[in-house]
Amino acid sequence: MQTNEFLNAMILTELEDAVGVENCSIKPIDKVTHSVDYYWLSRMWADRGRRMPEADFVVAPKDAQETSKVLKIANYYKIPVTTWGGGGGTQGGAIPVCGGIILDTKRMNRIYEVNTEGMYIECGTGAIYKHIEWAANEVGKATMHYPSSLTCSTVGGFLAHRGIGVVSTKYGKIDDMVLQMEVVLPNGDIIYTSPAPKHAAGPDLNQIFIGSEGTLGVITKAQIRIYDQPEERRFRGFLFQDMTGAFKASRELLQKFKPSVMRLYDPAETASLIKKIVGVEREGAFMNVAYEGVKEMVDVEEKILLDTFKKYGAEDLGSEYGEKWWEEKITFFYPGHMMDIPQMFGTMDTIAPYGKIEEIY
Numbered sequence: 440m441q442t443n444e445f446l447n448a449m450i451l452t453e454l455e456d457a458v459g460v461e462n463c464s465i466k467p468i469d470k471v472t473h474s475v476d477y478y479w480l481s482r483m484w485a486d487r488g489r490r491m492p493e494a495d496f497v498v499a500p501k502d503a504q505e506t507s508k509v510l511k512i513a514n515y516y517k518i519p520v521t522t523w524g525g526g527g528g529t530q531g532g533a534i535p536v537c538g539g540i541i542l543d544t545k546r547m548n549r550i551y552e553v554n555t556e557g558m559y560i561e562c563g564t565g566a567i568y569k570h571i572e573w574a575a576n577e578v579g580k581a582t583m584h585y586p587s588s589l590t591c592s593t594v595g596g597f598l599a600h601r602g603i604g605v606v607s608t609k610y611g612k613i614d615d616m617v618l619q620m621e622v623v624l625p626n627g628d629i630i631y632t633s634p635a636p637k638h639a640a641g642p643d644l645n646q647i648f649i650g651s652e653g654t655l656g657v658i659t660k661a662q663i664r665i666y667d668q669p670e671e672r673r674f675r676g677f678l679f680q681d682m683t684g685a686f687k688a689s690r691e692l693l694q695k696f697k698p699s700v701m702r703l704y705d706p707a708e709t710a711s712l713i714k715k716i717v718g719v720e721r722e723g724a725f726m727n728v729a730y731e732g733v734k735e736m737v738d739v740e741e742k743i744l745l746d747t748f749k750k751y752g753a754e755d756l757g758s759e760y761g762e763k764w765w766e767e768k769i770t771f772f773y774p775g776h777m778m779d780i781p782q783m784f785g786t787m788d789t790i791a792p793y794g795k796i797e798e799i800y
């Protein structure tokens with residue numbers, strides 16, 4: 440639908456009624472700042488002085504009820520809505536390519552409950568993930584979700600893109616960590632998914648919205664699992680002569696137990712990134728493995744790890760490099776470590792069954 444000045448003024452009035460005048464903007468500066476996320480293309484355009492597509496309105500509802508009102512208005516006028524969390528997405532999902540409304544979730548940042556019996560935190564999805572990690576730490580727990588964008592991206596952003604962190608091999612991805620979600624559907628209806636997602640009857644509604652990049656609804660509240668801090672967390676760095684041995688060793692180890700961290704860098708990355716950040720000055724493929732939990736279990740896992748990797752000729756580098764890697768775990772992509780404008784790079788994740796990993800690599 441074509442909008443004009445009169446219609447825009449009408450829509451603006453209705454949006455202001457829904458979320459409050461102060462939470463609704465048509466200022467050029469707000470439109471520009473909600474048009475560039477961490478997608479390489481939008482950053483390159485910004486660097487070259489070009490403007491990305493902008494929204495007509497930037498609105499920030501405070502909860503599901505206000506979100507519902509915004510979506511009903513958008514539905515009535517048939518204008519697009521793009522949800523914006525922290526703007527840290529690397530694939531351009533938050534960019535309002537068709538204009539319309541940017542629905543900024545950052546006012547929905549309340550932590551409602553830290554429940555140490557049910558082991559979850561209930562929060563608004565506009566909360567930055569680091570904030571809920573701090574809330575968990577205050578009661579001696581942890582979220583165990585440590586992506587590199589921990590300090591800038593929101594709970595909703597991680598749910599919407601099916602996020603993964605550095606200890607996901609043991610604790611799972613965000614889809615394993617979420618219990619109940621409150622979601623506002625495109626027609627404005629508010630729904631709640633089951634508080635016990637692994638139930639026997641019916642499909643798990645959470646999985647419809649997780650990874651949907653905001654296209655199927657706005658996630659407004661979530662219960663996120665928390666975990667006990669491990670009694671012990673140990674690290675071990677290894678050097679493999681080639682990737683083939685490293686792939687085989689990893690597959691065999693993962694059949695035996697799940698370490699918390701298992702990161703492999705090929706010889707080129709070992710000679711560049713790992714040398715620079717972790718200090719490994721050797722040729723080969725570096726792998727960092729962490730294992731954690733109750734001390735007795737960790738002792739057993741360590742023995743299995745060393746026995747398994749020895750079979751594939753891995754050189755044991757001890758714990759020093761792994762610990763350094765952990766210290767730097769969320770700074771790998773930060774300025775000074777990675778290329779920055781005017782150099783550009785994009786990131787892309789992929790998955791493969793064991794039998795295809797080497798071919799894909």
Ligand SMILES: Cc1cc2nc3c(=O)[nH]c(=O)nc-3n(C[C@H](O)[C@H](O)[C@H](O)COP(=O)(O)OP(=O)(O)OC[C@H]3O[C@@H](n4cnc5c(N)ncnc54)[C@H](O)[C@@H]3O)c2cc1C
Nearest residue numbers: 524525526527528532586587593595596599602603653658
């Ligand atoms: C330096 C850096 C490192 C990164 N490292 C990792 C990593 O280790 N692991 C990882 O998983 N990701 C990583 N990312 C990617 C980033 O964290 C994700 O793309 C995440 O989705 C961004 O969240 P955000 O709150 O910034 O969302 P935005 O960029 O604002 O939005 C991302 C997408 O989610 C949608 N969305 C946001 N909030 C909601 C909501 N409440 N309801 C419905 N849809 C919503 C948006 O419409 C958009 O499609 C990294 C990004 C950067 C910049």
